[in-house]
Amino acid sequence: MKNLSTILATLVLVFAFMNSASAEDWKVSATAKKKLNPYELSKKNISTGKKVYQTNCKSCHGDPTKANMLPLVPAPADLGSQNFLVQSDGEIYHKVKVGKGAMPTFEKTLNDESKWMVIAYLRSFDKNKKKAVVTKAVVNPEVSDVKIELDIDSEHKKLKAHLTGLKKDGKRAGLEGIELSFLIKRAFGQLDISGEEAYTDAKGELLIQFPTDLPGDREGQVDLTIKITDEDEYGVIEEKRVLSIAVPTNPKNPLDERAMWGTRANAPIWIIASYLLGVIGIWSVIFLVLFQVFQLSKMRTKS
Numbered sequence: 392m393k394n395l396s397t398i399l400a401t402l403v404l405v406f407a408f409m410n411s412a413s414a415e416d417w418k419v420s421a422t423a424k425k426k427l428n429p430y431e432l433s434k435k436n437i438s439t440g441k442k443v444y445q446t447n448c449k450s451c452h453g454d455p456t457k458a459n460m461l462p463l464v465p466a467p468a469d470l471g472s473q474n475f476l477v478q479s480d481g482e483i484y485h486k487v488k489v490g491k492g493a494m495p496t497f498e499k500t501l502n503d504e505s506k507w508m509v510i511a512y513l514r515s516f517d518k519n520k521k522k523a524v525v526t527k528a529v530v531n532p533e534v535s536d537v538k539i540e541l542d543i544d545s546e547h548k549k550l551k552a553h554l555t556g557l558k559k560d561g562k563r564a565g566l567e568g569i570e571l572s573f574l575i576k577r578a579f580g581q582l583d584i585s586g587e588e589a590y591t592d593a594k595g596e597l598l599i600q601f602p603t604d605l606p607g608d609r610e611g612q613v614d615l616t617i618k619i620t621d622e623d624e625y626g627v628i629e630e631k632r633v634l635s636i637a638v639p640t641n642p643k644n645p646l647d648e649r650a651m652w653g654t655r656a657n658a659p660i661w662i663i664a665s666y667l668l669g670v671i672g673i674w675s676v677i678f679l680v681l682f683q684v685f686q687l688s689k690m691r692t693k694s
Contacts, residue, residue, distance in 0.1 A: 426481030440512025471516035565595020576614035607637025
């Protein structure tokens with residue numbers, strides 16, 4: 392028995408090693424390695440790449456440089472580590488595109504621009520590439536009490552956010568060049584309606600067009616959250632509103648339908664039937680066993 396356990400343990404380790412080696416054995420052609428990121432390492436591109444990363448990569452790879460990856464075998468790489476960033480842009484692009492093993496392919500999930508934006512974001516953690524980062528020539532004053540104010544033009548369905556901070560002289564000043572995210576709460580997440588150029592102007596203002604065909608509840612209401620996209624500089628700054636600006640609809644709650652994700656009352660009939668038959672079957676076996684025990688006891692008493 393001891394020998395059998397040793398053999399099984401050895402086989403498990405061998406298979407784990409083989410899977411790990413297979414997953415790490417990336418073959419990237421010399422031509423692919425020579426590819427360079429066609430997009431500059433600007434503040435805007437890094438911020439855009441961060442959005443894509445958080446949506447598509449963070450769940451497995453965690454936060455860059457934090458080593459808080461998902462505990463898988465083989466373990467996902469920390470994409471902000473220098474060990475990973477020694478690779479060329481072309482190597483990283485190739486791996487994101489084709490995938491391997493537990494790493495999915497993003498060839499059709501992300502367009503080329505999004506892939507390169509992720510690489511730009513990762514390069515912002517590369518100590519050897521720091522000097523290549525092109526920052527926007529905007530210097531905002533040192534402020535506290537940063538907040539977002541919102542003006543709503545319901546007639547034309549336009550939203551204007553005003554981002555300000557309190558200066559040392561007690562006056563409020565607009566903050567320029569800060570990316571904002573306009574997020575609408577939906578059934579299974581947040582819908583970003585910010586657009587591509589969601590940066591505040593010299594007055595700290597940002598005007599966006601609310602989607603004219605976006606459905607709301609029966610009264611046309613939606614839950615809106617406006618927040619600073621990159622929380623590193625000012626922390627978590629957000630403003631929440633309930634807007635009566637969407638298209639009034641009578642939305643269907645997916646939990647009201649009979650489905651696998653439905654509530655107990657709305658579970659599929661076959662699941663309910665299987666459950667009841669299972670319960671009846673288990674209790675029938677229990678009663679049968681008890682009855683047989685009782686019969687045996689009765690026969691013993693007679694004898």
